[in-house]
Amino acid sequence: MIGPASEVGVHDDDTLVARLRDGDDLAFDEAVTTMYPAMFAVARGYVRTRSVAEEVVQEAWLGVLKGLDGFEGRSTLRTWVLQIVANITRKRAAGEARSLPFSSLELERDEPAVEPERFRGPNEAFPGGWRSFPTNWQTQPESQLLGRETLELVARAINELPMAQRTVITLRDVTGCGAAEVSEAMGISEGNQRVLLHRARARVRARLERHFDG
């Protein structure tokens, strides 16, 4: 696992839970701050607007406080918290068209990571081989790779992804949650979680490729 999210590991979990139960303001402040990006991403996967997602996060914390004394630590604290967020959003979305399990709809479609036209056909020499190779981005100057323009493009590309893909890539690659955590929170298998992640990364990569190669 990478990123700041992994700092809230299982070991720190017991301490954090104990501090919260003791009414430690600082611990609560820290938990509310560090878990916000992941909680918001889960909420945003089901509801239409940012402001509703923000409300859901607040409601979820009230649910967390209600349930904290009964929390048995069978999952990490964050996984449990994310599941509470998911439950609340599902209930809220129940009246909307989005009440359908969003990821299953996206998973039904086939979606190649790279357009089939980029590969040689079955009757050509070397079927399934590249017609022309992707370029080596390592030759791009770092200022370009991690420059503001590129990062804005990545943010836009993520924002425009189908809902389940956007939720998974935000949780995994932006926020740094682990695979198990994300699949548990979203109620999908790790395999399906990986399919969504792969498609999301492939779409963002394709956008970057058009940007770099023109």
Add this chain to the structure above:
Amino acid sequence: MADPTPVEHGYSCQEVVELASEYLEGAMTTEQMTRFELHLNLCDGCFSFVEQVRATVAMAHVLPEEEISPAVKSKLLAAFKDWTRE
């Protein structure tokens, strides 16, 4: 025009691009990983592709994250104080 890519190493390039996340996620069997890496060692196109996916992940990881608004935070802290008193 790229050099023709040999397919006799197990996976075709088209298969490799679909397996990239399984590889990066460590979700492959040892045998699959060996075949995958053999292909990468011999195919510049797929090597670049996998590096591009890695770069995409690295870029996503430096994006600014959502931040809790001060108003929401103070509401929650107030709720926490109430909960503590109960």
